[in-house]
Amino acid sequence: MMRLLITGGLGFIGSNLVRHLINSHTSYEIINLDAETYAGHRENLTDIEKNPRYKLVVGRIEDAKIVDEIVSGKKFGPIDGIINLAAESHVDRSIEDPSIFVNTNVVGTQNLLQAAFKYGKKEGATLPYKLEDYKIRFVQVSTDEVYGSLGATGLFTEETPLSPNSPYSASKASSDLLCRAYFHTFAMPVVITRCSNNYGPYQHPEKLIPLFITNLIKGEKVPVYGDGLNVRDWLQVEDHARAIDLAFHKGVAGEVYNIGGNNERTNMQITKLIVKELGKGEESIQYVPDRLGHDRRYAIDASKIERELGWKPKHTFETGIYETIKWYQANPDWVKAVTACGHDDGKALVAASAAKSNAHK
Secondary structure, eight states, X not given: OEEEEEETTTSHHHHHXXXXXXXXXXXXXXXXXXXXXTTOOGGXXXXXXXXXXXXXXXXXXXXXXXXXXXXXTTTTSOOOEEEEOOOOOOHHHHHHOHHXXXXXXXXXXXXXXXXXXXXXXXXXXXXXXXXXXBSOEEEEEEEGGGGOOOOSSOOBOTTSOOOOOSHHHHHHHHHXXXXXXXXXXXXXXXXXXXXXXXXXXXXXXXSHHHHHHHHHXXXXXXXXXXXXXXXXXXXXXXXXXXXXXXXXXXXXXXXXXXXXXXXXXXXXXXXXXXXXXXXXXXXXXXXXXXXXXXXXXXXXXXXXXXXXXXXXXXXXXXXXXXXXXXXXXXXXXXXXXXXXXXXXXXXHHHHHHHHXXXXXX
């Protein structure tokens, strides 16, 4: 039996990872620590919620007491690993209130690292600590946004300097550096993964692809920032879950692994594809003022994880986006449930960003 703590496991990427781990490793027990914010919903895991190998704890990683109870083994027994996906992740929200992002993404990660350091050492371990002194592995799930913005050519590699441009990406870069420090200072077995833009089932409808799909299904317009030519590399979330699994089991401590789909598309290409697939015309596209500090292009070089860990994406973008559109069409009750708790579906964020952009012109 291996017991893993997954933080943020009710979220988009987290729920897909929890499902993957439960189904792929039939002797594993998964403890899911999630704050149940607007982006994390039990509806994301209704198919496994009664599985005896799955345990949900509602709480925040900023709460050191809850983290200690789990990582110490007092609540469920000794744990073998932590995969940290708990994060505030929406750039527009970070522009509205950066402090929430610092608290969750930086302070919360620090709580997890300190608990893993405190309770993760084997009996008899003494200074200076070595990798083999630890019984808890730690994976920090991060983002390519910590690298900043690319020009028209080139790719982010694991050696690209960190140059975050939003409060969100700055908070993630900060938490990555804390992870690096715990590896170098305490020899903790920490691995960092950095992914490109994810898409797929169970993504909250504030994000670009599900927002556009759900808006068009409702007969509403889709808001495109600026000229729509910002470029992102798109990664199907189930491929990402497999990569995190590999990084946990086979990743070398202290290393960073970039995870990308090798699917560069402009926002306008994505928009037109979804509009066409749903049988709408270009009159459904509404241009709005650009987001503050909007990075122009991200693109990931994932050759390291492919070469060293044997990972490759299974989904092409063409098949993945078609399956995603069909999933949202087939799951209107899920969309209604996750947007019915007094939270907006992204339109208010777009309006707020547009207002700020106009104010700075």
